[in-house]
Amino acid sequence: MSKITIPIGPQHPALKEPASFKITLNGEEIYSMDMRLGYNHRGIEKACEERSFIQGLYLIERICGICSHSHSTAYIQALEELAGLQVPKRGLYIRTLIAELERIHSHLLWLGVAAHEVGFDTLLMYTWRDRELVMDHLAEIGGNRVNYAVNTMGGVRRDLTPDEIAHILKDVDTLEERTKYYAQVATEETTLVARLSKIGYLSQTDAEFLGAVGPTARACGVDRDVRRDDPYAAYGDVQFKVCVDHHGDVYGRVLVRVGELMESYSIIRQLMKNMPDGPIAVKSPRRIAAGEVYSRYEAPRGEDCHYVKSNGTDKPERVKIRAPTLANWRAVRKMIEGNYLADAPIIIAAIDPCFSCTDRAIELVRPAGAETLTWGALRQHGIDWHRKQGLDFAELNKKLNTQLGRVK
Amino acid sequence: MTAEETVVKALVEKFPCFAEKIRTQRERRLWADVPADQFEAVAHHLFEQMGFTMLCSITGLDEGATFGLLYHFGQPSGMMIGLKVSIPREKPEWKTFIGLFPGSELYEREIADLYGVRFEGLPAGLRYPLPDDWPDNEFPLRKDWKAKPAVAAAAPAAEVKS
Numbered sequence: 256m257s258k259i260t261i262p263i264g265p266q267h268p269a270l271k272e273p274a275s276f277k278i279t280l281n282g283e284e285i286y287s288m289d290m291r292l293g294y295n296h297r298g299i300e301k302a303c304e305e306r307s308f309i310q311g312l313y314l315i316e317r318i319c320g321i322c323s324h325s326h327s328t329a330y331i332q333a334l335e336e337l338a339g340l341q342v343p344k345r346g347l348y349i350r351t352l353i354a355e356l357e358r359i360h361s362h363l364l365w366l367g368v369a370a371h372e373v374g375f376d377t378l379l380m381y382t383w384r385d386r387e388l389v390m391d392h393l394a395e396i397g398g399n400r401v402n403y404a405v406n407t408m409g410g411v412r413r414d415l416t417p418d419e420i421a422h423i424l425k426d427v428d429t430l431e432e433r434t435k436y437y438a439q440v441a442t443e444e445t446t447l448v449a450r451l452s453k454i455g456y457l458s459q460t461d462a463e464f465l466g467a468v469g470p471t472a473r474a475c476g477v478d479r480d481v482r483r484d485d486p487y488a489a490y491g492d493v494q495f496k497v498c499v500d501h502h503g504d505v506y507g508r509v510l511v512r513v514g515e516l517m518e519s520y521s522i523i524r525q526l527m528k529n530m531p532d533g534p535i536a537v538k539s540p541r542r543i544a545a546g547e548v549y550s551r552y553e554a555p556r557g558e559d560c561h562y563v564k565s566n567g568t569d570k571p572e573r574v575k576i577r578a579p580t581l582a583n584w585r586a587v588r589k590m591i592e593g594n595y596l597a598d599a600p601i602i603i604a605a606i607d608p609c610f611s612c613t614d615r616a617i618e619l620v621r622p623a624g625a626e627t628l629t630w631g632a633l634r635q636h637g638i639d640w641h642r643k644q645g646l647d648f649a650e651l652n653k654k655l656n657t658q659l660g661r662v663k
Numbered sequence: 664m665t666a667e668e669t670v671v672k673a674l675v676e677k678f679p680c681f682a683e684k685i686r687t688q689r690e691r692r693l694w695a696d697v698p699a700d701q702f703e704a705v706a707h708h709l710f711e712q713m714g715f716t717m718l719c720s721i722t723g724l725d726e727g728a729t730f731g732l733l734y735h736f737g738q739p740s741g742m743m744i745g746l747k748v749s750i751p752r753e754k755p756e757w758k759t760f761i762g763l764f765p766g767s768e769l770y771e772r773e774i775a776d777l778y779g780v781r782f783e784g785l786p787a788g789l790r791y792p793l794p795d796d797w798p799d800n801e802f803p804l805r806k807d808w809k810a811k812p813a814v815a816a817a818a819p820a821a822e823v824k825s
Contacts, residue, residue: 277789292769293792301803336689463716466766484741485691549692549735549743551719560735562722562745577720577770585766 256282263599265294272608276599283595288588292581303574308334308543309408311571315561316402318576321364323402324357325554326561326576331406332487333550333563338408338543344489346410346535351489352423352526353396353405355519359430360389361555362512362519365607366437369509372601373450378440385433388426391634395419410536420527431520438513451506455602457590458503467586468579469557470515471606474500474507481553493525505605541569554579556607580608666742667693670713677708693744702748703758706734709746710763714738718764723774725806730755730778750780759785777804 264275273294279286299318303311312334316327328350335342342350363386370378390400396413397403405411441447457467462475472479480497482490498514500507545567552559557579566572583606591602628636641648664672667687675681678701685695697705709715717737724731729749737743750757759782760767771782772791779802793803802808 289789291789291791293790293794296792298803464765466718466764479739481741484739485743547694547745548688549745551743558719560719562720562733562735564724573722573724575720575722581769582719582766585768 258286265291274608276603278591278596278599280596283597285591285594285596285599288591290584290588292584300574300576303571305570307541307569308565308571309541311574312406312408313404315574315576316404316406318578320401321361322357322554322556322559324353324405325552325559326578327404327406328354328488329550329552329554329559329561329576330563330574331408332552333548333561334408334543335539336548336550337546337563337565338540340409340537340539342410343534343537344531345414345533347489348492348526348530349411349413349415349535350406351493352415352523353393353403353411354488355522355526356389356393356423358555359516359519360386360393361607362516363389365512365555365604366509368604368607369451369505369601370447372604373447375447375450378437378447381433382437385430388430392419392423392426395422407536408539410534412536414535415530420530424524424527427520427523431517434513434516434520438517441509441513448506451509451601452502452504454505454598455590455594455605456504457586459501461589462503462586465586465589466582467557468582469554469607470498470508470511471557471583471586473498474511475503476501479558481551481558485551487550487552489526492529493522495522505601508605542567543569556580557582580606583608665690666740667691670742670744673713674705674708677712678705691742693742694747695744696747696749699748699750702746705746706736706760706763709736709744714740715742715744718760718767718770719743721767721770721774723778723780723804725778725804727806728752730780732757732774732780734760755780756783757781758783761785776802778802779805 258279258281260277260279262275262277265273267274275291275294277289277291279288299314302314306314312327312331315330316323318326363382367379367382367386370376370382393403394400396415396419397405405413457471457475459476462472462477467475467477468479476499478497478499481487482495483497495518498511498518500510500514502510543565545565547562547564550561550563552561559579560577562573562575563571564573587603587606591599594602638648667690670693671685671687674685680698680701681695685693687693715736715738717739719735719737722733722735724733724747726749729751731747731749733745733747735743735745748757755778757780759771761771761784768785768788769791771785772788774780775782775785776790776793779800801811803810
């Protein structure tokens with residue numbers, strides 16, 4: 256059979272980020288794939304060289320809409336090491352807490368996207384509903400759902416009240432219960448298991464050789480996690496298991512991420528229990544002594560590396576960022592070979608390429624004029640609006656629980 | 664002996680030119696400059712004999728008369744060594760390492776696009792990350808680069824033609 260090459264993208268119905276794939280097919284089977292990336296390249300590294308260290312922080316937080324805290328932490332760690340700043344323990348604990356909340360919302364988001372790509376939209380609705388619990392906490396702590404801007408040179412900008420801590424712990428319990436249910440779905444729902452098994456297989460040798468990172472690599476049996484291997488922030492103080500799976504396929508990537516969710520809940524509980532009192536940040540200088548630092552961070556998608564070089568002024572000489580998705584593309588090309596074209600979306604989605612995530616407007620413009628709502632009021636507004644349309648989720652939930660015999 | 668000292672000792676034994684040249688910044692962070700003619704041998708030795716099987720990234724640096732290529736090699740244990748090779752600005756040519764680290768392909772293409780360094784042995788392929796119609800000889804991460812009208816006028820990247 257003669258081979259045909261079809262271009263997919265850069266604007267693609269299944270992927271939310273522009274990337275162009277050139278897929279060569281042998282019948283229905285993928286023979287090879289090439290890709291064109293860079294549509295979202297915004298020249299942030301160059302822009303950082305022309306801004307002060309602290310301005311760069313806010314720019315870097317906007318590299319990604321999902322792992323914004325990952326990038327800002329990797330960068331700020333580099334600056335703090337260059338400047339020789341000792342971040343107070345409480346600051347490190349809060350930084351780590353946000354990191355784990357971010358991992359939870361990212362993995363829940365991914366689980367929904369993956370379910371959607373294989374036509375299991377019920378799971379998408381469930382996981383994205385649960386994800387809202389985390390997003391609310393992030394918004395409460397940082398004032399924003401996506402760019403929390405919690406980091407600053409020498410620590411963090413926001414402290415936690417005992418009320419907030421109690422509230423987070425309560426929601427972590429709920430999320431843990433929900434995640435156990437997803438773990439059950441992922442292992443017992445036969446159609447899901449059959450749909451994801453043996454799809455996008457990558458051997459452990461290939462994963463290591465091709466430089467795969469994060470859950471993509473761990474699902475192939477590569478036992479690596481920067482949080483354990485090169486500890487930063489408060490990870491040296493907490494106990495957790497690195498989730499490794501040996502399936503090597505998309506199914507394995509689901510199991511790793513569900514396992515990591517459970518570990519994140521445990522990490523958050525440990526952080527909250529042992530949260531030290533004291534200041535959350537130290538004063539920092541504007542100018543940073545000359546030097547170079549390599550900072551690594553385990554983002555939800557894998558290892559995120561930032562290299563920062565200072566020349567002794569208030570602006571960096573060079574900032575180099577290597578986001579985890581860039582490291583994983585080479586592995587995608589390998590794992591997609593020999594699969595059917597119809598499996599391409601889930602295989603590409605399985606590395607969790609970074610999607611843009613938008614902020615929510617919290618200013619309502621009504622005929623009477625603009626009105627700014629608090630977070631709680633906006634939530635209530637949403638619930639009331641749906642109720643007016645005849646959709647009462649509280650009632651529906653009650654009905655469902657009664658039917659399933661789970662009356663509380 | 665600490666893990667860092669073990670790495671330094673093993674490297675100096677094999678490559679005496681490293682004596683007193685490797686900087687231990689802190690736990691798990693080593694740095695060194697490597698002469699261009701030794702770099703390949705050092706990279707192979709690190710990969711094959713010393714367990715530095717990860718190439719985390721390559722950082723390009725504009726150092727005036729030279730371009731620096733800083734290779735960040737890592738051991739799975741968390742040990743990192745940053746090895747820098749300097750190549751002349753007038754003749755920015757270096758070699759590819761995709762045979763040893765296939766993942767370096769995009770890192771090399773990025774440096775080729777942004778610094779104008781040519782990697783010998785890197786097969787022709789789709790560029791990354793600049794647009795297809797980016798003007799020739801415009802390398803934005805060079806320190807002396809300023810955006811010119813031709814660059815500003817460059818249309819968004821065109822669709823890939825198969």
